[in-house]
Structure formats: C-alpha cells, structure tokens
Amino acid sequence: MNVEPLLKVENLVKHFHVRLGAFGERTATVHALDDVSLDIQHGETLSLVGESGCGKSTTGFTILNLHRASGGRVIYKGQDLTLLDDKHMRPFRRDLQIVFQDPYSTLNPRMTVGEAIGEPMLFHKLAAKTELNDKIAALLQDVGLPSRFASRYPHELSGGQRQRVVIARALACQPKFIVCDEAISALDVSIQAQIINLLLDLQEKYGLTYLFIAHDLAVVRHISTRVGVMYLGRLAELAPRDALFEAPLHPYTKALLSAVPEADPVRERNRKRQILEGDVPSPLNPPTGCRFHTRCPIAADICAKVVPEWKAARPGHLVACHAVNSSSA
Amino acid sequence: MTAQNTRERLLDVKGLSVEIDGRGGRAVVVDGIDLHVTRGETLGVVGESGCGKSLTMLSLMRLLPNKIKVTKGSADFDGQDLQKMSARALRKVRGGDIGFVFQDPMTSLNPVMKVGDQICEPLLYHRGMSRQDARKRAVELLRLVGIPGPEERLNAYPHELSGGMRQRVMIAIGLACDPKLLIADEPTTALDVTIQAQIVDLVKQLRAKLGMSVVWITHDLALIAGLADRVVVLYAGTVVEDAPVDALFANPSHPYTRGLLASIPTLSDAPAARLSSIGGTPPEPGRRPPGCPFAPRCPVAMDICRKEVPKLEPISSEGSHRAACFAAHKALKAA
Numbered sequence: 194m195n196v197e198p199l200l201k202v203e204n205l206v207k208h209f210h211v212r213l214g215a216f217g218e219r220t221a222t223v224h225a226l227d228d229v230s231l232d233i234q235h236g237e238t239l240s241l242v243g244e245s246g247c248g249k250s251t252t253g254f255t256i257l258n259l260h261r262a263s264g265g266r267v268i269y270k271g272q273d274l275t276l277l278d279d280k281h282m283r284p285f286r287r288d289l290q291i292v293f294q295d296p297y298s299t300l301n302p303r304m305t306v307g308e309a310i311g312e313p314m315l316f317h318k319l320a321a322k323t324e325l326n327d328k329i330a331a332l333l334q335d336v337g338l339p340s341r342f343a344s345r346y347p348h349e350l351s352g353g354q355r356q357r358v359v360i361a362r363a364l365a366c367q368p369k370f371i372v373c374d375e376a377i378s379a380l381d382v383s384i385q386a387q388i389i390n391l392l393l394d395l396q397e398k399y400g401l402t403y404l405f406i407a408h409d410l411a412v413v414r415h416i417s418t419r420v421g422v423m424y425l426g427r428l429a430e431l432a433p434r435d436a437l438f439e440a441p442l443h444p445y446t447k448a449l450l451s452a453v454p455e456a457d458p459v460r461e462r463n464r465k466r467q468i469l470e471g472d473v474p475s476p477l478n479p480p481t482g483c484r485f486h487t488r489c490p491i492a493a494d495i496c497a498k499v500v501p502e503w504k505a506a507r508p509g510h511l512v513a514c515h516a517v518n519s520s521s522a
Numbered sequence: 523m524t525a526q527n528t529r530e531r532l533l534d535v536k537g538l539s540v541e542i543d544g545r546g547g548r549a550v551v552v553d554g555i556d557l558h559v560t561r562g563e564t565l566g567v568v569g570e571s572g573c574g575k576s577l578t579m580l581s582l583m584r585l586l587p588n589k590i591k592v593t594k595g596s597a598d599f600d601g602q603d604l605q606k607m608s609a610r611a612l613r614k615v616r617g618g619d620i621g622f623v624f625q626d627p628m629t630s631l632n633p634v635m636k637v638g639d640q641i642c643e644p645l646l647y648h649r650g651m652s653r654q655d656a657r658k659r660a661v662e663l664l665r666l667v668g669i670p671g672p673e674e675r676l677n678a679y680p681h682e683l684s685g686g687m688r689q690r691v692m693i694a695i696g697l698a699c700d701p702k703l704l705i706a707d708e709p710t711t712a713l714d715v716t717i718q719a720q721i722v723d724l725v726k727q728l729r730a731k732l733g734m735s736v737v738w739i740t741h742d743l744a745l746i747a748g749l750a751d752r753v754v755v756l757y758a759g760t761v762v763e764d765a766p767v768d769a770l771f772a773n774p775s776h777p778y779t780r781g782l783l784a785s786i787p788t789l790s791d792a793p794a795a796r797l798s799s800i801g802g803t804p805p806e807p808g809r810r811p812p813g814c815p816f817a818p819r820c821p822v823a824m825d826i827c828r829k830e831v832p833k834l835e836p837i838s839s840e841g842s843h844r845a846a847c848f849a850a851h852k853a854l855k856a857a
C-alpha cells in the first residue's frame with residue numbers, strides 16, 4: 194500500500210489507574226491498550242473484534258483523543274492528535290466522529306432529537322437556519338425514522354430509535370471518519386440491514402472511512418475491508434476480510450470464529466463449540482509473554498516468556514504469534 | 523416442553539394494553555397482548571425496534587415512565603395479579619422472585635455507586651444476607667457471568683467497566699436472588715460470541731437446576747435459536763406469531779417473521795453488496811392503519827387485510843403454532 198493512510202496509529206498505549214480494596218486503599222493499573230499499531234486507509238472499513246473488555250472502545254476513544262493516550266501517536270493530516278488539547282482538537286472534531294456504544298450518554302436529555310441533530314450543523318455552519326428543518330428531516334429519514342420524531346426527547350424513544358438518532362447526529366457533521374462503536378448492535382435485523390446499507394452507500398458517495406467495532410461477526414464480514422482481532426489490549430491479528438475469515442492464523446481468531454451462533458435451532462443444539470479453556474485473565478494483571486498463552490491450545494514454553502512480534506505472515510496479513518512463521522516472500 | 527395446562531403457567535398475561543398520553547393525544551403502544559411462560563420455559567420475544575417490547579416488560583413490573591399507563595388486561599405471576607398487588611408486595615417480588623435485566627445499563631446502574639454494592643443490594647433486601655455473605659455471593663455472580671478478577675471489580679464504578687462488562691453486571695443483578703422468573707431486555711447486545719455462549723450456558727444451567735423461567739427479549743435470532751423453547755414475534759404492539767422454536771425457524775408463517783429471518787446476515791453467506799431488509803417502516807403508535815398492521819409493508823397483502831384485523835389463530839393441526847395473518851390462516855385451510 195503506497196497511498197498515505199487517512200490515520201496512522203503508532204504504538205498506542207492507554208493505561209487507567211484505578212483504586213482497589215473496600216476503601217480504595219490500593220491502586221492498580223488497567224492495561225486497556227498496549228502497543229497497538231495500525232494504518233487506517235482512505236475509504237475503507239476497518240473492523241475491530243474481540244472479547245468484551247479487550248480494549249476495542251478504548252482504541253476508538255484514544256484514537257479520537259477522547260481519552261488521553263498514555264503513549265504512542267495518532268497521525269491525522271500530518272498532526273499527532275495525542276498532543277492536542279481540547280481547543281486545538283476542535284478543528285478536527287468535525288472530520289472525526291464517533292457513534293457511542295451507550296446512546297444515552299451522547300444525547301442531552303433536555304434537547305429534542307431535532308436540536309441534537311441540528312446543533313452540529315449550525316455549529317460547523319453546514320446548514321442555514323432556513324434549510325435546517327429539511328436537513329434534519331432528511332437525516333431522520335436516512336436512519337429510518339419519521340421526521341415527526343424531531344420534536345421528541347430522548348426518553349420518549351425506544352432503545353433502537355435512540356441509537357439511530359445518534360447515528361444521524363454523527364452523519365450531520367459530514368465527517369470523514371466515523372468510529373462506530375457497537376453502533377448497530379441494539380437494532381433488530383431488518384433495521385440493522387437498513388443502516389448497514391446506508392453506511393455502505395455513504396461510503397461510496399463520500400468516501401467515508403469507518404472504524405467499525407462490533408461483536409457480530411456475520412455483520413463484520415459483510416461490511417469490512419479489513420478486520421483486526423484484539424485480545425486483552427493487544428492486536429492479535431489484522432488481515433483483509435476474506436483472509437481473516439477463510440484462513441485465520443492466530444489461535445484466538447480460530448476460537449472466536451468457531452463460536453458464532455447460527456439462526457438454526459437444530460444445529461445450535463447439536464453444535465460443538467471450541468470453548469476456550471480457562472478464565473479470561475484480568476487486564477489489571479495481564480499474563481507475561483503472549484497474553485493468550487494461558488488459554489492457547491498450542492502454547493509452547495517461549496509463549497509465556499517472550500511477547501510475540503507483530504509481523505506480516507503474508508503481505509498485508511499481520512499476526513502476533515510465535516507459532517506462525519513470518520513471510521519470507 | 524410447551525405444557526398447555528394453565529396451572530403450569532408461571533406468568534400469564536392477558537389482553538394487556540398500554541397507552542401513551544403524548545403531545546399528539548393518546549396512543550396505544552401495546553394492543554391487547556396475550557403472553558404466557560410455563561415453569562422452566564424460556565420464551566424468546568422478538569420484534570422490530572419500537573414495537574413495544576420494553577414497555578410491555580416494564581408494565582409487568584409497574585415501572586412505566588410518566589404518562590404511560592396500562593389501560594387493560596391482567597398479568598398473573600405465580601397466581602397473583604401483578605397489576606393489582608399492593609406496592610409493598612410488588613417490591614418484594616421485584617428483584618426477588620422476578621429478576622430483571624434492563625436494556626440500558628448506563629441508565630439503570632447507579633453511576634456513583636460501586637458495582638459490588640449494587641449487586642449486594644437485592645441480596646441484603648430480599649434474602650436478608652449478611653454483608654459478608656452478600657459480598658461473597660457477588661464475587662461468585664461476577665465470576666459466573668465471566669468477569670475476570672471479580673474481587674477487584676467489585677470496587678469499580680460503572681464508567682470504569684467496558685460496555686459488555688456493564689451488561690454482565692446487570693445480568694448478575696438480575697440473577698442475584700435465584701429468581702423464579704428472569705425477564706431480560708436485550709441483555710447481550712454488547713457481548714461477543716464467546717461470552718454470549720457462556721451466558722446462554724449459564725441461563726440453561728440455572729433453568730435445569732432451579733427450574734427458572736425466562737423471558738428473553740432480543741433481536742438476535744441466532745441467539746434465540748440456541749436458547750428459547752418458544753418464540754413470540756411482536757409487531758406494532760401485537761403478537762403476530764407464537765410458535766415452538768423449531769417450528770418458527772422451520773416454518774415461519776407470518777410475512778413479517780419471514781422478512782426478519784431473511785434479513786439476517788450469516789457467516790456462511792458470501793459477502794454480498796446489499797443486505798435484504800423489509801421495505802418501509804413500522805407504523806407509529808397512534809398511526810396504525812385499519813386492518814392488519816403489517817399490510818402497508820406486506821408483500822402478499824390482500825383486500826381483506828386492509829379492512830379486518832387478523833386474529834392470532836392456530837396454523838398447525840396440533841395448535842401450538844399460531845399466527846395473526848389471513849394468508850397463513852388460508853394456507854392451513856387449503857392444506
């Protein structure tokens with residue numbers, strides 16, 4: 194890939210300091226994100242998957258400088274975003290949007306749906322007052338809501354309706370890059386399909402780039418250009434979609450793919466999942482060496498001692514595992 | 523599994539209607555729903571966003587927000603009508619014999635209270651446990667729902683947890699008192715497949731061990747396929763199909779159910795350019811068409827569908843599979 198990526202993420206680290214003990218007498222460090230590097234290409238959909246708590250949301254937040262990075266860089270338009278304070282971040286905010294996992298935390302309960310969607314358009318001067326209502330109505334329609342909903346308050350909506358308002362609000366800024374954090378997980382399949390189709394259409398029309406965080410692997414397979422698999426704060430594997438789904442290399446990716454449920458009760462009753470042995474380790478105290486070694490079916494001695502290198506097993510197919518040879522090609 | 527005997531019914535909802543007193547006047551959101559769950563049964567509830575799933579479940583617990591009221595119907599739980607019970611008696615049931623998992627963890631968890639204390643609360647109140655025992659039980663519950671390092675996480679505040687961890691804390695609270703009935707509203711939307719499988723196994727174990735009944739609201743049909751004994755499909759505040767899980771997937775009879783099943787992307791599909799979705803949008807409460815509520819979007823609608831409301835009637839000879847659709851009724855007669 195010789196084109197400049199839209200965003201370059203280099204060795205990104207995010208640690209949280211938390212208090213432990215009944216009275217908060219001890220402190221500890223949550224290793225939410227360690228040494229994550231990836232390029233996000235113009236117009237692609239890069240998906241992130243992995244177990245709950247593995248650091249997907251933290252990756253999205255830290256890239257957008259909503260969490261201050263503990264280390265590493267995020268390069269956008271030649272600028273390292275991690276160095277910017279809120280004020281200097283402002284000019285970039287319009288380009289870089291996020292649809293949060295919890296829609297309630299994004300919507301101001303005192304603002305109507307119309308105000309919530311209209312506000313960023315006025316702020317960034319993307320619409321004149323006279324055409325505002327039409328634009329709000331058009332955005333609502335795009336996400337499958339009637340324009341009457343503009344006068345409702347967030348608490349007057351169902352969970353899925355709220356989620357769609359948040360998507361409409363992100364689109365209102367005409368962004369270049371959107372982090373979709375479980376953006377469609379709360380929607381039923383029919384509306385999911387409608388929103389996915391909308392995201393794909395917008396991507397084609399405006400060259401939008403997505404960082405798509407989701408746990409539904411069928412949806413991920415459908416929508417992605419490339420897929421990254423995370424485990425306990427680190428990237429385990431990153432590959433073009435088909436390579437990842439058809440020829441996964443990392444033992445964790447293989448286990449993850451074997452757990453996908455199917456809409457078929459008979460098959461579901463009889464299936465044998467490759468359930469991973471052992472508890473998920475805590476990010477407060479991550480295992481040494483390869484973080485997956487406590488549960489990996491093929492772990493060797495070296496795995497507990499040495500962190501596997503993040504390397505290309507094939508061109509464009511990156512993996513961190515001692516058992517996978519790097520490409521000599 | 524589907525014992526038809528009414529005495530076996532742990533939860534029996536009859537003709538439940540819920541209305542909203544909104545700025546545009548009164549609107550019926552839930553329109554005379556019949557629902558039941560037998561002992562030890564898991565009922566899956568599916569339906570389009572906004573069709574009234576959450577309001578139905580909140581109304582059972584009498585937790586409806588301002589200006590939204592139950593106008594008709596009854597809801598018997600273990601022989602008592604939840605709608606008529608005294609507020610005090612209801613508090614004893616809520617969170618005790620009926621465990622509840624709300625859809626939105628961020629609004630239902632207290633942001634300034636440690637999650638450990640939030641899990642202990644029902645144990646102290648309903649089961650009269652000592653603080654120490656409650657804490658032990660809380661650790662066990664967190665471990666059961668797959669949260670690593672549970673002792674340490676007891677002291678976390680909700681914002682310090684990932685989205686999926688917050689959901690699992692909600693599930694732990696719902697299960698805390700070994701309820702007879704668990705009502706879970708989209709409890710696994712933020713969970714990855716491995717943890718989802720673990721939660722499903724946990725619920726199945728509790729069902730086998732305690733005979734727990736479950737009402738599981740979700741839009742995830744693959745999850746329902748592996749978990750439910752019976753499935754109810756809601757559309758625009760009414761039940762449009764009710765069937766044993768195998769029958770629903772093998773022989774979906776309402777056109778809306780068929781549309782839902784056709785919209786599921788699957789891993790075995792070749793990645794396609796566009797997903798199939800049901801055209802149009804569901805009618806809003808207060809703006810429902812006369813006749814069948816699905817008629818404006820139905821690919822096989824007939825004249826009668828725009829005039830009369832189809833009733834929920836058996837469409838299989840033994841009567842366990844029911845649908846509210848004229849076309850499905852006709853197909854049974856023709857067969």
Ligand SMILES: Nc1ncnc2c1ncn2[C@@H]1O[C@H](COP(=O)(O)OP(=O)(O)OP(=O)(O)O)[C@@H](O)[C@H]1O
Nearest residue numbers: 348349350351352353354571572573574575576577
């Ligand atoms: N406080 C309220 N005021 C007015 N309308 C409301 C209010 N709460 C809910 N509604 C409307 O009632 C309908 C049913 O809402 P409900 O939350 O039960 O939907 P749902 O089936 O749970 O949907 P989802 O899958 O999106 O969570 C929706 O159309 C919603 O907009």
Ligand SMILES: Nc1ncnc2c1ncn2[C@@H]1O[C@H](COP(=O)(O)OP(=O)(O)OP(=O)(O)O)[C@@H](O)[C@H]1O
Nearest residue numbers: 209225245246247248249250251682683684685686
């Ligand atoms: N503000 C915070 N303070 C302390 N710890 C945090 C904070 N935010 C996240 N964490 C921790 O960082 C880790 C990664 O969390 P993150 O939200 O990124 O996970 P995730 O992959 O998005 O999970 P999910 O799929 O459940 O949403 C978790 O262990 C979480 O508890």
Ligand code: SF4
Nearest residue numbers: 483486489496514515
């Ligand atoms: S490095 Fe070792 S433990 Fe880690 S995934 Fe590879 S084989 Fe397994």
Ligand code: SF4
Nearest residue numbers: 814817820827847848
């Ligand atoms: S009753 Fe008529 S309109 Fe309604 S779902 Fe059946 S065929 Fe379609």
Ligand SMILES: [Mg+2]
Nearest residue numbers: 250294684685
């Ligand atoms: Mg998350």
Ligand SMILES: [Mg+2]
Nearest residue numbers: 351352576625
């Ligand atoms: Mg709901």
